Amino acid sequence: MSYSDEFTIGGRALKSRLFIGTGKYGNDSMIPQIAESSGSEVITVALRRVDFSNAKGNVMQQIPKHMQILPNTSGARSADEAVRLARLARASGVGDWIKIEVISDTRHLLPDGYETAKATEILAKEGFVVLPYMNPDLYVARDLVNAGAAAVMPLGAPIGSNRGLATREMIGILLEEIELPIIVDAGIGKPSQACEAMEMGAAACLVNTAIATAGDPVRMGAAFGEAVRAGRNAYLAGLGRVLGKGAEASSPEEGTLTGFLK
Amino acid sequence: MSEISITVNGQPETCPHSLSLEDYLAGKGINPHKVVAELNGEILKPQSFKERILNAGDEVEIIHFVGGG
Numbered sequence: 001m002s003y004s005d006e007f008t009i010g011g012r013a014l015k016s017r018l019f020i021g022t023g024k025y026g027n028d029s030m031i032p033q034i035a036e037s038s039g040s041e042v043i044t045v046a047l048r049r050v051d052f053s054n055a056k057g058n059v060m061q062q063i064p065k066h067m068q069i070l071p072n073t074s075g076a077r078s079a080d081e082a083v084r085l086a087r088l089a090r091a092s093g094v095g096d097w098i099k100i101e102v103i104s105d106t107r108h109l110l111p112d113g114y115e116t117a118k119a120t121e122i123l124a125k126e127g128f129v130v131l132p133y134m135n136p137d138l139y140v141a142r143d144l145v146n147a148g149a150a151a152v153m154p155l156g157a158p159i160g161s162n163r164g165l166a167t168r169e170m171i172g173i174l175l176e177e178i179e180l181p182i183i184v185d186a187g188i189g190k191p192s193q194a195c196e197a198m199e200m201g202a203a204a205c206l207v208n209t210a211i212a213t214a215g216d217p218v219r220m221g222a223a224f225g226e227a228v229r230a231g232r233n234a235y236l237a238g239l240g241r242v243l244g245k246g247a248e249a250s251s252p253e254e255g256t257l258t259g260f261l262k
Numbered sequence: 263m264s265e266i267s268i269t270v271n272g273q274p275e276t277c278p279h280s281l282s283l284e285d286y287l288a289g290k291g292i293n294p295h296k297v298v299a300e301l302n303g304e305i306l307k308p309q310s311f312k313e314r315i316l317n318a319g320d321e322v323e324i325i326h327f328v329g330g331g
Contacts, residue, residue, distance in 0.1 A: 060327050
């Protein structure tokens with residue numbers, strides 16, 4: 001059975017709650033197959049200088065036309081650099097969506113909340129649909145709401161780590177307190193972790209490394225698509241209660257042949 | 263005065279005088295519709311590459327999309 005459960009970001013209705021990336025694929029020609037197997041409708045790309053001595057194929061040619069392009073500002077170390085990258089992305093004609101990523105810490109690759117909020121405010125005023133990548137901190141999230149973000153994208157674990165929902169508690173607080181869609185981004189390593197984020201009430205998950213570094217990325221894309229749907233359905237269904245202690249038989253206690261339960 | 267010095271993507275270069283950005287890109291084998299450019303910090307749309315003539319000392323950035331997360 002499938003349930004209609006669209007959600008809207010930046011005026012666009014989305015059926016799939018899995019966003020995918022285009023980084024780390026040995027061969028970009030795999031991207032259309034992963035887009036199809038995962039069912040994703042939103043895909044991230046990065047902006048870099050053209051390397052004239054090593055002109056590789058264009059990643060954009062691999063992205064199915066129906067997908068929403070979500071350029072990121074990776075490489076930005078300040079709000080100003082993120083704003084510059086966002087404006088360049090828009091000038092290319094791919095639309096108004098932008099994933100703000102401001103990172104100056106090269107060891108842990110953690111996002112700078114203050115610079116991210118500054119960039120979000122500037123770009124939201126310019127009409128961008130701003131999806132900021134962030135540490136799951138309640139005050140940063142509130143700043144991003146006030147700055148005009150369309151959603152917030154807290155990290156589950158450091159970028160590219162595949163270590164899962166290390167920030168589960170903090171994401172839980174955002175889910176309680178923040179009205180905007182919460183899209184768990186970074187660190188998700190397994191479909192079960194994406195499923196858990198969705199069971200908790202996340203609006204969507206963004207997965208790149210876990211798919212790109214899988215043994216069979218196309219099949220892993222399918223696994224993530226199913227996991228995100230399962231987690232979302234579980235959230236909508238409402239999880240069953242957890243007993244603090246003891247047990248409760250699932251089968252009736254009355255009418256047993258041996259009466260051993262009595 | 264047939265050649266001028268410019269900086270492209272952080273690298274010093276020389277190019278012919280009175281060359282448009284579009285012709286510069288064509289000379290590099292770059293499809294202008296696959297890139298975005300900044301000329302001295304100003305973002306240029308691909309439609310304007312034809313009329314923008316490169317001048318000595320110009321700083322040009324030629325940017326495109328790559329895989330990323």
